[in-house]
Amino acid sequence: MTEKEKHTEEKIAEAAREVFIEKGMDGARMQEIADKAGINKSLLHYYFRSKEKLFNFVLSKIMSIIGSRLGVIMQEDVAIIDKVKAFVDLYTDLLLKNPFLPNFIFNEITRNPDGLIDRFSTANIKPGEFIKPLERQLKKEGYSINPHDFVLNLLSMVIFPVAGRPIIQILLFEGDSSAYKKYIVSRKESIVTYVMYALEGYRIKQ
Amino acid sequence: MTEKEKHTEEKIAEAAREVFIEKGMDGARMQEIADKAGINKSLLHYYFRSKEKLFNFVLSKIMSIIGSRLGVIMQEDVAIIDKVKAFVDLYTDLLLKNPFLPNFIFNEITRNPDGLIDRFSTANIKPGEFIKPLERQLKKEGYSINPHDFVLNLLSMVIFPVAGRPIIQILLFEGDSSAYKKYIVSRKESIVTYVMYALEGYRIKQ
DNA sequence: AAAAAGTTTGACCAAATGGTTAAATATATC
DNA sequence: GATATATTTAACCATTTGGTCAAACTTTTT
CATH class of the missing domain: 1.10.357 (Tetracycline Repressor; domain 2)
Structure with missing residues (x-):
């Protein structure tokens, strides 16, 4: 459970890192981050409430x-x-x-x-x-x-x-x-x- | 006519320059450029067909x-x-x-x-x-x-x-x-x- | 002064986008 | 094994945004 959570959260963070760095806050798309992490877009919001929160992280x-x-x-x-x-x-x-x-x-x-x-x-x-x-x-x-x-x-x-x-x-x-x-x-x-x-x-x- | 056209086009170009430079292509909004130029948003598209064209200019x-x-x-x-x-x-x-x-x-x-x-x-x-x-x-x-x-x-x-x-x-x-x-x-x-x-x-x- | 051409506007549209929600699924607790 | 809890998903929503269009208004041409 904690193991899996870590796994998903890490995957999201890593994907977000790549997309944000390449596209910037304005250019980045939540959908692209989700795709890159291999998960659903809703799951992004489940782990990190908003785009801004994810970005800050x-x-x-x-x-x-x-x-x-x-x-x-x-x-x-x-x-x-x-x-x-x-x-x-x-x-x-x-x-x-x-x-x-x-x-x-x-x-x-x-x-x-x-x-x-x-x-x-x-x-x-x-x-x-x-x-x-x-x-x-x-x-x-x-x-x-x-x-x-x-x-x-x-x-x-x-x-x-x-x-x-x-x-x-x-x-x-x-x-x-x-x-x-x-x-x-x-x-x-x-x-x-x-x-x-x-x-x-x-x-x-x- | 040519005088006025120059005026409007120049106003748009100047406003666009400011907004694009400050916000970048992704961050810039056509509405903001129009507001700053003191004109209607449609007029932007009348002079410069698209955001990309305006940006390139x-x-x-x-x-x-x-x-x-x-x-x-x-x-x-x-x-x-x-x-x-x-x-x-x-x-x-x-x-x-x-x-x-x-x-x-x-x-x-x-x-x-x-x-x-x-x-x-x-x-x-x-x-x-x-x-x-x-x-x-x-x-x-x-x-x-x-x-x-x-x-x-x-x-x-x-x-x-x-x-x-x-x-x-x-x-x-x-x-x-x-x-x-x-x-x-x-x-x-x-x-x-x-x-x-x-x-x-x-x-x-x- | 009438017609033609150019300019400006407001209303509107379709697509994209961040975000929500309720249901489904998996996992842990008892 | 049943209940509670956490995770994941699909469908949906409201807003924003670039862009269009027909009508109104100006200016130029004849």
Whole structure:
């Protein structure tokens, strides 16, 4: 009973996750989620009362995962460049596996920006906790860069090329899908190099 | 007559632009566009036969503007760092004025990636024409960086922070809207510095 | 000024969509 | 094995939404 319930609920959550991420809240259809889960549409409403409730459930789960990963990396007590490396590796892989994720997040925060603060608490994400350690570490290693710039530039370079895949693929690779993928993987290294070179310029000479 | 027609058509196009950009194709409602244009819903269909036609019209216009701006900058025969400066200035302003634009583009290319190639031709955007001059210029100035990395990192750093505004604003500025805006403006300079420092590392010593 | 052509409107329609409900089926409890 | 409880289904509903149409109104043409 609890076993089966878990099974159905999981199936629904998984299907909903896929559809919502690919189509967004507005584009997603309850019927499509039901079909993908191999169940009746009424059953969706039996487990999750409404589309919105289902959506919130899915989004919360995703944000928790992303947030906790980010938190772990940012709070590790290692050299800046190792943090960068860990971050780039982890998120490149995550994004390659979930190419619709960035657009989904962008879409949702645009659609409902006011709900974001609550979502952060629900997902137990505490921004201060991973900006501050970074700030300390940059100072400790003698880099005078604004930590906000540092973290935002990094996030940008990792996430944007995946979020804008179709454009990038055409703009830089004449639509060649495998060339694009190979390139994104290669960026794991080239981003780290780029950041390293940039940081060099911010080193406080003494 | 032609005067009035222009007036109404323009009003519709402008209203449609606003609504589509903010809500996306799926989220936009023909009624809302009609209301915003101050006209009857039937009139929308009189000028633009269907929602899709109206959407395509709006999107094409936007892409043409963005593309032509990019083309001009990329083909100017000036030092790399001046290109970077021009690009950052122009696009930061564009994005501050149209904060929903990036998400709109992401959304659309995700929703319908196959239509993108046609849209590029319609908007008369020729990717090769602004990648190649950049490639030459980088070589000429003795930087060994992969041009793809260079251009993508730049695009990322300019666009991402605006696309992800609600998150960034909470993550870095505790939700303070004016602090966020001030910061984005300040990035006009800090991005250029960051890129300059990074490029330094790619300089071929001789 | 009459006819023709173009523009605008309100009423209406069919399809899609999120959601409900009562009955049927399976499962657990006694 | 009977009763109660939980799960699943099919039929149905109300609302929303893109779109149509004929009539009314304006403007242009003759």
